Amino acid sequence: xxxxxxxxxxxNYKRKEIQVDRDLLLNGMKYKVSFELDLKRNPYKGKYIVxxxxxxxxxxxxxxxxxxxxxxxxxxxWNIHEPTRTxxxxxxxxxxxxxxxxxxxxxxxxxxxxxxxxxQENLTVPLLKKGNIIISQRCxxxxxxxxxxxxxxxxxxxxxxxxxxxxxxxxxxYYQVLAPNITIYLRTSAKVAHNRLSKVGIEEHYDKFNxxxxxxxxxxxxxxTFPKEFIIINGEQSEEEVTREIIEKINNIS
Numbered sequence: 001x002x003x004x005x006x007x008x009x010x011x012n013y014k015r016k017e018i019q020v021d022r023d024l025l026l027n028g029m030k031y032k033v034s035f036e037l038d039l040k041r042n043p044y045k046g047k048y049i050v051x052x053x054x055x056x057x058x059x060x061x062x063x064x065x066x067x068x069x070x071x072x073x074x075x076x077x078w079n080i081h082e083p084t085r086t087x088x089x090x091x092x093x094x095x096x097x098x099x100x101x102x103x104x105x106x107x108x109x110x111x112x113x114x115x116x117x118x119x120q121e122n123l124t125v126p127l128l129k130k131g132n133i134i135i136s137q138r139c140x141x142x143x144x145x146x147x148x149x150x151x152x153x154x155x156x157x158x159x160x161x162x163x164x165x166x167x168x169x170x171x172x173x174y175y176q177v178l179a180p181n182i183t184i185y186l187r188t189s190a191k192v193a194h195n196r197l198s199k200v201g202i203e204e205h206y207d208k209f210n211x212x213x214x215x216x217x218x219x220x221x222x223x224x225t226f227p228k229e230f231i232i233i234n235g236e237q238s239e240e241e242v243t244r245e246i247i248e249k250i251n252n253i254s
Contacts, residue, residue: 039229040176046128048178049250050139053186054215055206056193057235058242059137062186065243066250067135075133080123082116082138089115097204105150109143116140116177124178140177141229145218149211182253184246185223186235190216 042048049066051059063079070077084090093111095101103111116139127134190212197203206215223230231249233242 039179042128042178042181044125044128045131047133047182048124048128048136048180049134050136050141050180050183051186051246052138052141052183052219052230053188053235054145054190054193054212054219055204056196056212057186057188058196058239059186061239062184062242062246063135063137065239066246069243069247070133070135076131077133077135078123078127079135080119080137082119082136082142083112084115084119087115087118089118097206099205108150109147112143112146113140113177117175120177128178136180139180139183141183141222144222145215146206148218149206149214179229182250183230184249185219185230185232186242187219187232188216188235192236 051063051066053059067077067079083093085094089111092101093108093115096103096108096111124134124136190209193216194209194212206212223232233245233249235242237245
């Protein structure tokens with residue numbers, strides 16, 4: 001089965017045309033399906049802000065700093081994570097990341113999607129309806145570069161990028177996860193990120209240099225393909241400078 005997503009205009013890509021050709025081995029027949037989709041936008045009064053990037057880019061540090069900034073502004077703010085850390089599905093994912101259990105790599109992103117939908121329905125959407133600000137470490141965007149890696153068992157490939165956009169509920173007619181109001185991409189090289197992770201002394205599933213390098217390529221493809229969805233900040237600056245830039249960008253948009 002091959003999926004091709006045709007991005008008509010990278011500056012305005014609300015129109016999506018997706019062609020699906022499925023070769024049936026028994027009779028050689030093909031089916032073609034076309035439909036148009038946009039990302040599912042946040043219709044609620046709360047703000048959904050996401051910090052994205054490869055492992056070691058500084059997401060956790062910056063999410064904590066931005067959360068504290070809004071708390072000082074007397075705002076109702078929540079700092080959440082993907083995957084979740086205590087829920088049933090999130091616990092399985094963390095066991096996989098910490099090498100406590102073995103899972104088929106191709107199945108991992110489906111667990112992420114299930115965990116993401118669970119959190120959206122039970123936490124994210126209810127909080128946004130009440131007008132809260134949510135600072136999230138990762139969202140559905142992570143599934144694209146990491147999914148490219150998992151799809152081919154650790155060998156990075158762009159071949160399945162369009163399939164992933166459909167299958168992981170990003171561009172899906174079955175269920176779409178909510179797109180952030182603001183997505184901050186902390187651009188950090190695999191080399192710098194790997195050095196940071198090495199200093200911590202804990203290596204998770206995706207922390208090997210060759211995997212980080214492939215995931216970095218996936219993020220760069222993504223921000224080029226969806227330029228209006230990302231604010232790019234140099235994640236190799238000092239923590240204070242990165243925080244200052246994030247706050248400045250958020251305030252300019254808000």
